[in-house]
Amino acid sequence: MRIGQLAELAGVDTQTVRFYERQGLLPPPDRQENGYRVYTEKHGERLAFIRRCRILDLSLAEIHELQRHQDDPHQPCAAVNALLDEHISHVRSRITALQTLETQLVSLRASCNDGREVETCGILARINEESVRQQ
Structure with missing residues (x-):
């Protein structure tokens, strides 16, 4: 499939797909002779995963880390749990x-x-007072 089809399928803009490629979150697609990118179902799955992670407010670095774990499925998931525990702590803060x-x-x-x-707005007056105190 082409980039527009992938973007539409995932509900994102084509620039978002390109951005995730540049960030290394999506593997580089193969290219046709005319230079068009050719995406596979695997790209769609990765993009859907990224979108779900972004909805959970995970950073790009956190998503990259989760993908590394996904790519090595026979390791213990303690590192994944630790990553999510840290994210939960950040959200609570x-x-x-x-x-x-x-x-x-x-x-x-x-x-x-x-x-x-x-001219007699208490809100503006208090904001100005705070500005003066911080200087």
């Missing part, structure tokens, strides 16, 4: 940071009611 951000935003929002004009 991000959740904590986002919850802190939410608290700050809610507090900021509470500093202004809808009846004010911009």
Whole structure:
């Protein structure tokens, strides 16, 4: 199949397919005499795997590592478990940071009611105060 067919099958743009090729996540396809790339079912499977990993917010490096393990299926999966445990820890840290951000935003929002004009906006005033304090 050609790149457009592969991209459509996977639900991605052709540039995404090329990007994953450049990153080494997709094996280089064979080429026809006219230079067109020729993709196989294996490329489609790899691309689907990459997409599922990206949905799980795994980095390209993490995906590459998982693919290395996939390519050597008779090894213990302890390294795969460790990789996912580390990713879970990273996600939990991000959740904590986002919850802190939410608290700050809610507090900021509470500093202004809808009846004010911009020149007396409590939100803008508090942001400016924070800017001055950080300098």
